Amino acid sequence: MRLNRFDLRAAVAAVLVSLLAGVVGTSQAAPPELDNQKCLSCHAAGKMAIAVPGADGESRELHTVPPDAFAQGVHAKMDCVACHVDITDNAETDHAHRRDPARKAKDCAACHEEMWERAKQDGTAKDRSRLGVVADNIAAYKESFHARKNADDPTRPNASCDECHSSHGFNVPPKDSPQHAEWRLGVPETCGKSCHEESLETFTESIHGEAIFQKKDAKAAVCSDCHSAHAVGNTSLAPFKLAVTAECGNCHEENFKSYKATYHGQINTLGYAYTAKCFDCHGSHDVLAVKNPDSKVHPDNRMKTCKECHNGKKDLPEAPPGFASFQPHGHTGDFDRYPQMWLANQLMVQLLIGTFGFFWLHTLLWFWRELRDRQQGKVRPHVRADAPGLAGDRLAGKHFRRFSATWRIAHLSFALSLMILTLTGIPLFYPDAPWAAPLMKALGGPQVAGTVHRVNAVIFASVFFWHLAYVAVKLARNWKDFRIFGPTSLVPGLQDGKDFIAMLRWFFGKGERPVFDRWTYWEKFDYWAPFWGVTIIGVSGLLMWASTLTATFLPGWVFNVAAIFHSEEAFLAVVFLFTVHFFNNHFRPDKFPLEVVMFTGSMPIAEYRREHALEYERLMKSGELEKYIVDAPSQPMALGSRILGFTLIVAGLTLLTLVAIGFFSSH
Known part of the structure; x- marks a missing residue:
């Protein structure tokens, strides 16, 4: 091959430059790249x-x-x-x-981190957002199990980038493309053949593995769905257990929703990993269809599965037979599969709609009519203080004793225990609410909150049963004088129906505001409502508290039904008390902002005369009014009662707000 003059000159120049570089530069020239x-x-x-x-x-x-x-x-x-x-x-x-021993080959992480930092510095980070995703993945990897030193060879990590990504051919296809589906189908083999051979073998035989390898269903779960791609954590620690349970829900949405409604799921949702999770019951790599005789949740194997946790060790007694028929994925929307739950829910929903519909309408009408009367300058009818039998000046500054110390203590105990029950129970009822996890943490965790809840349940029930005994003794002593539908009886009678109709006429401007005897019809409702509420909440709560004893004699679906009754009746009680009851006693215009009679035990005679005019007149005529007249509470007593009353109202409204947030965020 011949060189022309130009080529020859170029070759000579190249040699001269090379020789000059050897003299001026390093003693040994670097070879071409x-x-x-x-x-x-x-x-x-x-x-x-x-x-x-x-x-x-x-x-x-x-x-x-x-x-x-x-x-x-x-x-x-x-x-x-x-x-x-x-x-x-x-x-x-x-x-x-x-x-060159002085030069080290670049690793994937350092190179990409350097590129991302350079992009942020030169202002191109927004246009190269994918680099930021890679940087986040690198940060997750560095904290992961894969980044730890290998036990057999401490000079390398458990897994490096190129072992999973194959840096020479790495290319994750766009999502929703056929290539991406093909790439997902290869993930189990990438993980299994490189390191996790036994897990791959088990996974291959599972329902997920069958979908991947036989059905070629790219939507089925692969290793990175449960373990994540970069933040691979220790499977024995709580963060992984919580995260993998949520990952199951990404595919099994309905089952995950029903699981979260159970006690196991509520505790898990609040961030505590000690209750049963998906993989505890279904397995992890070896998940099989329920109908498969080898499945952990096959009817023949459920008791064995339950006893993996409820084994008689630590704080969990051995699982009784009823546990096997508990429905962890039961819900109220399928009568054919879960008829008991459907019926229980229908009963409680109708009760809620009926109760709130009636009393909220009653409250709104009352509020509207009282405002209208005030605007029109109308005054409430009452019996005159100077009526025959008692001189008016003798009543000046006096109070009428309405509630004894015993009643007041019982009311306060009832109120405090109910509020604590609400506080410790609502995180389980609304575990997804933004306040639920922080509140549970502040309470000391589910075990502490559960203990406090049960202690106050005992206090609540004790006050209730003490009251029954108190009433029984009173009736036994005075049964000859007791009239079941008399004016001092709390048993609803015909007069209450008449009072209610008269109240409706007043609401719509068709009559005067009615006057009442010792007890109004809404006070009687307030009195009798706890008999239903305590029974429903108490029995259902006791069934779940003594779960081992319950499941020894009753089927597991009893727990599903008990949970519905317990939570819905508690919701009814809390919302009714902190809306209707608060209005009737504190928030209606003629009582606002606070009624303290249940704390002081007495009320001004003028107020009593307005509220219970018929009893006032009857006592005056019989000459018995005098024994109920007492001095006004002392200044410290009055101040303390107001402070206590406002504190309870603020606490109640705070709980009501939490319930409202939880309710609307979960529906």
């Missing part, structure tokens, strides 16, 4: 295997690079030596590379 074509001449897949010494002294074959995969990968435009910067020869004459 290796290009990708030269690298692939040896490392391309399909080439004859070349054995070289390995790190352990044994020979190993050269790492091969599939040219087609590399050409389609995200690194296709890069030179090999951009990462393998320690290679310093051109490999044209030597069989082995010459490496």
